[in-house]
Amino acid sequence: MNYRHAFHAGNFADVIKHIILTRIICYMQNKEKGFRVLDTHAGTGLYDLSSDESHRSPEWKQGIQALMDADRSKELNALIKPYLDVIEGLNSSGTLKLYPGSPLLARKLLREQDRLTATELHPRDAIKLKAHFEGDHQVKAIELDGWQALVAHMPPKEKRGVILVDPPFEKPQEFTRMASGLFRAHKRFSTGTYALWYPIKDVAQIETFATQLYDTGIKKVLRIEFNIAKSTNPPSLHGTGMIVVNPPFTLIKELNFIFTELQPIFAPEGKGKFEIDWIYNEDEKN
Numbered sequence: 001m002n003y004r005h006a007f008h009a010g011n012f013a014d015v016i017k018h019i020i021l022t023r024i025i026c027y028m029q030n031k032e033k034g035f036r037v038l039d040t041h042a043g044t045g046l047y048d049l050s051s052d053e054s055h056r057s058p059e060w061k062q063g064i065q066a067l068m069d070a071d072r073s074k075e076l077n078a079l080i081k082p083y084l085d086v087i088e089g090l091n092s093s094g095t096l097k098l099y100p101g102s103p104l105l106a107r108k109l110l111r112e113q114d115r116l117t118a119t120e121l122h123p124r125d126a127i128k129l130k131a132h133f134e135g136d137h138q139v140k141a142i143e144l145d146g147w148q149a150l151v152a153h154m155p156p157k158e159k160r161g162v163i164l165v166d167p168p169f170e171k172p173q174e175f176t177r178m179a180s181g182l183f184r185a186h187k188r189f190s191t192g193t194y195a196l197w198y199p200i201k202d203v204a205q206i207e208t209f210a211t212q213l214y215d216t217g218i219k220k221v222l223r224i225e226f227n228i229a230k231s232t233n234p235p236s237l238h239g240t241g242m243i244v245v246n247p248p249f250t251l252i253k254e255l256n257f258i259f260t261e262l263q264p265i266f267a268p269e270g271k272g273k274f275e276i277d278w279i280y281n282e283d284e285k286n
Helices: 012-028 052-056 064-069 074-090 102-109 123-132 146-152 174-188 203-215 251-266
Strands: 036-039 046-048 098-100 115-120 139-143 161-165 193-200 220-227 239-245 273-281
Touching: 012 064, 012 074, 012 102, 012 161, 012 193, 012 220, 012 239, 012 251, 036 102, 064 074, 064 251, 074 098, 074 102, 074 251, 098 102, 102 115, 102 123, 102 139, 102 161, 115 123, 115 146, 123 139, 146 161, 146 174, 161 174, 174 193, 174 203, 174 239, 193 203, 203 220, 203 273, 220 251, 251 273
Parallel strands: 036 115, 036 161, 115 139, 161 193
Antiparallel strands: 046 098, 193 239, 220 239, 220 273
């Protein structure tokens, strides 16, 4: 499937992905020492929800707009406040018009001692990405194949890192490339936190992916899936997933609470579900 960022900006999958990324970055900031975020498939960095792409596929209305309009609990607001603060800062008029891609979201969350490397292969998207961060000494925006960057930029000189892998799934074998890329990157930087996003469409394909991840031998691999509908035949997009290697120990508890509150917002007909489980957890094997 083709999952170019511009056509799906702000949809439920983006919201889930970005909330997870935000919780990981906030956890990393519990330590004073700086870290680096590597965004391997960064896109343009910022999306106009009034653009032609968004008008042709206005998925953001059932995503970020639904979240902003929802009657949210104080507890949920506290957990997703850093994420919401970025959204509201970009839309100071109160009308939802702009939505951040993952590199801009990450940049807005960073402290002075933290750094971001954002790579994008698509030439026009890379030009826009670089423009957003021109003159920013904390950011390197590079026109580069994300799969190459995933390995070549490991380990970061900070020795602490969050690596987001979020490909557009335009080509076949993207799941296999993700498992292989993770294996090679992890060999070079085993202590990093890796977040690998994927669309949920073909359930059998995803189970094969889970087996590939298990076979890497990586010791702490968490699978997070949020579905807004049941699977269909023929397959169609009905959920969003993320693999997190070396997740924060607080993440499972936080996401169980967050997802419980997000379910009726993104799946109001009650057909949604979420699952958070380990593909491999060394601690449970001992």
